[in-house]
Amino acid sequence: MGLSTTEIMDLSLELVDWDTIPGDSTIYVPGEDIETALVGIDLESPEIQLAAQEGYDLALAHHPTGDRARLEFTAVLEKQISFMTAHGVPEDVASAAAKGLIDRMDHAAHSMNFRHDPSIAELLGQPYMNIHLAPDEIGRRMMDEVADSLADDASVGDLVDAFYAEFDEFQDAQTEIKTRLGDAENELGTVAVHHAAGTNGGADVARAYFEHGVDTVVYIHIGPGDTQTLREEFQDSGKNLVITGHIASDAIGLNVLIDTLEAHGVECTPISGCTIGR
Incomplete structure (x- = not known):
């Protein structure tokens, strides 16, 4: 007997030792008795149509596409605040830094056709789900462990080298880890791996970290406008922003999930970014 979608x-x-399904996962x-899964970021x-055509028991996505996972996405963004406060940012400052992002995502939810993809799966009778936050949290914890393992006098370049040495996903990726602010020779200092909070926090969240004792922020992606803002404000300050790459970083946690599913008898076919590091 295979697993059910609930069991997965x-x-x-x-x-990740959680007991509640996050708002971005649905x-x-x-489906029941799942023995095969098409898995992709x-x-x-x-x-979904490919999964049905090829006879997969499940289409398992990472990124949310509709329904609750989009409408409740802003609740996940509250983790932006808890990550900042855990690194010494006062709660009122953290809330203000995350407010713009949360407002933008709340507005965006009203423009989405969030029934599109689920309705296709329903019409085909194709079991379909997405799991977003838990794999990202796995990846965040693993990257955080690497950062914590470095010597007190480590440089930004040492962190980048350690990420490449530890994670096949970064070695296999077509993107490179980029230091968008700062320099490889800069002292690493205090590090905040800001991943598994829905999306990146942009310039506002990075600024809050930098102004309250964090020397190096790790994002998995960032927009060019936010990068330019941070460069204008913090160039030559000794602060650093390291970008690890969206798909490669997501693949770290997803590979752990895929390995776990296969250990429980679900044969997984990875596509759409999930082949990185496998």
């Missing part, structure tokens, strides 16, 4: 979701929660079409209408 529960497995993802067990990996079972759109439930982005699985939308075409991939």
Whole structure:
């Protein structure tokens, strides 16, 4: 007997010792006795149809596409605040730094056709779900452990080298780890790995970290406008912003989830970014 979609979701929660499904993760079409899964970072209408055509028991996406996972996405963004306060940013400052991002995402939810992909899966009778926050949290913890393992006098370049040495995903990626602010020779100092909070925090969140004792912020992606703002404000300050790459970073936690599913008898076919590091 294979697993149910509920059991698969529960497995993802067990990996991070959570007991509540995050707002960005949803079972759109439930399934039972799942023995095969098409797994990808982005699985939308075409991939759902592919899964049905090829006879997969489940289409398992990482990124949310609709329903609750989009409408409740802003609740996940509250983790932006808790990550900042854990690194010494006062709560009122952290809340203010995250407010713009949360407002933008709240507005964006009203423009989305969040029933599109789930309705395709329903029409085809194709079990379909997404698991977003738990794999990202796995990746964040693993990157945080690498940062914590470095010597007190480590440089930014030492962190980048350690990421490459530790993670096949970064070695295999077509993107490179970039230091968008600062320099490889800069002292690493206090590090905040800001991942697994829905999305990156942009310039506002990085600024809050920099102004309250964090020397190096690690994002998995950032926009060019935010990079330029931070360069104008913090160039030559000794502060550093390291960008590890979106898909490669997501693949770290997803590979742990895929390995766990396969250990429980679910044969996984990785596509759409999930082949990185495998």
